[in-house]
Every structure is written in C-alpha cells, then in structure tokens.
Amino acid sequence: IEENGWPLLFSALTTMAALFSFLLIPIRPIRWVGVSAASLVGVTYLLVIILLPSLLSFGKDREPENRYAEKEDRLLERILDRLGHRILSRPKIILVLFVLFTVICLLGISKFEVASDYRRTMGLKIPYIARIDAISKTPVGSLYAYDVAIEFVRAGAAKDPENLRKFEQLVDEVKTFELTKKVGSLLDIIKDMNQVLNNEDPAFYRIPERREMIAQLLLLYEQAGGVEAENWVDYEYQRLRLMVEISDYNSKEATRELRLIEQRAKALFPGAKVVLIGSTAQFSVMIDYVTWGQMRSFFIALVVVGLLMIVVFGSVKIGLIAMIPNVSPALAVGGIMGFAGIPLDIMTVTIVPMLLGLAVDDTIHFITHYQLEYARTGSYKTSTRRVFKTVGVALFLTSMVLVLNFSAYLASLAKAYIHMGILVPVGILAALAADYFMTPVLFDYFRPFTKGEQQKK
Missing domain, CATH: 3.30.70 (Alpha-Beta Plaits)
Known part of the structure; x- marks a missing residue:
C-alpha cells in the first residue's frame, strides 16, 4: 500500500474526472453513463485499497523466498527487456514517426462528421432498420x-x-x-x-x-x-x-x-x-449538443487530468510529458473515424473520454515506477529497461485483457457496437505504444528527474 497507494488513488481520481466530463454533454443517457461509471470506479478503488489487503492478510507469515528472482525470465519479460534496451538508441526515428502519426490522425479528424442516421449507426443487418430502409425507398415512405x-x-x-x-x-x-x-x-x-x-x-x-x-x-x-x-x-x-x-x-x-x-x-x-x-430537427439539435459537448468534455477532462498529473509527480515537466500517452488515443480514434467514415454519434461520443480514463491509469503506473527505478539507479537507460521488464509486462497484459474484452463487440450485428469494438482497442493500443516509446524518449531528452530523486532510495 505504501508503494502503490498513491498511484492507485490518482489513477482512480483521474479516471473519475474523465468520466465526470460526460456531464458537460446535455444528453441525459450520456450523463447517466458518466456519473454511474465514475461512481463504480470510486467504489472499486475503495474495495481494492481496503478489502483486498484484508483478504490477503489471512494465512501465516513466512520468510521471504528469493527463488523467483533466480528463475529465468519469461518470454514476455525478455521481449520487453530487449525493447527497453533498443528504444533509447533510436530516439529520432521514434519522434519522427510520432509526428507523422499525429499529422495523419489530424487529417483524419478533419474528415469525420457527426451523424445520427439509423443506417450508419446501427446498420442494415438489424431487421428493424432493414424494414425501415425498405419502406423509405418506396414512393409513399420516407x-x-x-x-x-x-x-x-x-x-x-x-x-x-x-x-x-x-x-x-x-x-x-x-x-x-x-x-x-x-x-x-x-x-x-x-x-x-x-x-x-x-x-x-x-x-x-x-x-x-x-x-x-x-x-x-x-x-x-x-x-x-x-x-x-x-x-x-x-x-x-x-x-x-x-x-x-x-x-x-x-x-x-x-x-x-x-x-x-x-x-x-x-x-x-x-x-x-x-x-x-420532428426527428430530423431533433437530430440537428442533438448533433450540436454532441459535437460541442464532446469537445468541451474532452478538453476539460484533459486539463483536469493534466493538473492532477502535475500534482501527482510534483513537476510541471513530468506532468506535460505524461499527457502525451493520454492524447494519443484521441488522435488515433479520431483519425480512424475520419478515414473510415465512422460517424460521431451517441455511442462513439463516449469513447474518447473513456479512453482518457483508461490511458491515464497506465501512464501513472509507468511513470511512478520509472521515477522509483531512477531513484534506485540514477540512470535513465537502466531505469527504462527495468520498467519495461517489470511494470511494462503488467501494462501489456492489462491492455490485452481490455482489448480482448472490447473486441467481443465485433461479433455484434449493430454497427454502433462494432465501431466500439474497433475504436476502443485501437485507442488502448495507441496509449500503450505512447507509454512504451514516447515516454522513455522524452524522459531521456528532457531529463526531468533530479539528483534528489535518488535520495528517495
């Protein structure tokens, strides 16, 4: 609890802040999703921080064993160890690729549109929507x-x-x-x-x-x-x-x-x-609500999360670097929506703030352990390898679990769920990639940790 208490607390707070941003969208179902999801995150944090240690305390104490440390590294640990070793050797390539990625995503974002068309959001594979579409094509229907x-x-x-x-x-x-x-x-x-x-x-x-x-x-x-x-x-x-x-x-x-x-x-x-x-007039008004509400909720959540990051790490420089992985999912999702013609509707409008809440958790754990390893070693290169080998494995596994869970939506007939099954995994992977590649490179370039960090050892 002493080592992971603060990361867990601020992970919960930042996730709740991102979800509470749904209140800025004046559509009641979306507001309800934001409040209920944020409340569940708070309840989960209390259960983890209170109930889980109590359950783990049952049983007899015993002397610690060092056998695990002597075991050969697992395959995933070896792969991430090599990745951590090679990342800092090619910083320019990584920065160029990230800039290229950002430009391409911004081009895609400029193309996406807000829409509430049943056929685009639900798809013609839904029998009810198919019947409506068939009637609309007759001379007497619309x-x-x-x-x-x-x-x-x-x-x-x-x-x-x-x-x-x-x-x-x-x-x-x-x-x-x-x-x-x-x-x-x-x-x-x-x-x-x-x-x-x-x-x-x-x-x-x-x-x-x-x-x-x-x-x-x-x-x-x-x-x-x-x-x-x-x-x-x-x-x-x-x-x-x-x-x-x-x-x-x-x-x-x-x-x-x-x-x-x-x-x-x-x-x-x-x-x-x-x-x-009528329905079309209502959709027109809702489009304005969704568009401006989405923009307000995302940017306000981004500011709140950024301020919390600065407070967590006690450094403006570290807080700003930490925001790179949190912006990456929004860029990736927006770019794909624009190029693939996926509309921003009442379902997809919830994805970006939700991804912000998911991405910030991994970022906090990654940077917290990076800060801890630097305090122990005083070397950015060594800290990068150790973080990849330890917390990097955990981030990869949790991200894969989330990706597989949301990928289940791909089996749905409704396009709205299929879109979510595509966009959410892409956003999660974009955040993970930014944590793995951009964060170490920026740390090594800006050198935000001081010698005082080593005194925490």
Missing part, C-alpha cells in the same frame, strides 16, 4: 421527416390569402432542397377543393383570391367528411403546419436546410412564431 409550425398572432390568420401565398412560397422553396422527398400541408386540400368546384379545371389548382372563398372551401371539406385538415391547421386557424419528408439523411445538409427554412419563414412572417419539430 426514413426521416420534420415539421415546420407557424403560429400567427391572431386567430383566423391561417385563412388569409396573403398568408397562404407566403406559405406557398415557403413550400415551393422547400421542394427544391436536396433532401426533400415530398411535402404535405393545408395548401393541398385548398387547391384540390378549388379545382374540384371548378369542373376539375387545372387552372384553378391554386389559392383563391378571397378569404371568404377559402373559408367556404374548408367548411365544405369538413361537411363532406374530410378529416385531414386538422393535421395541418388548428381549430382556431391560428397555426399552420408543414410536413417535410426527406429521402436520405446527411447531417450537414439537413442542418443547413433546417436553418434556411427557419430564416425564410421568419422573413416571410415577421410577427409569427416559427418552430421546427
């Missing part, structure tokens, strides 16, 4: 839709010919949008009734000139048993509704079209209240 509601200041304004013509102008503009498949509104009923009452003359498929005529057409429609009008206008004729069904989903284009509709509606009806509703 995958997504949104509504535009316009509320006038006074009752009866929805019968005014001037307002209906402005509404028709808005509908005609919506029909020209790239994603629009078909639209529905009160205008269809008024135009159909006007044409029917004028001997089916196509020239009368238009809005009547007089308000009284519009009122008579709507009254006649209701008396004839028509019920669809109530879907497009309220009883007081103060609110109009336009439904837009879209043929496909593109997050950027959908957001652009929704903003354009809102701007045009407000320009055509200055005194009216314009509201966008």
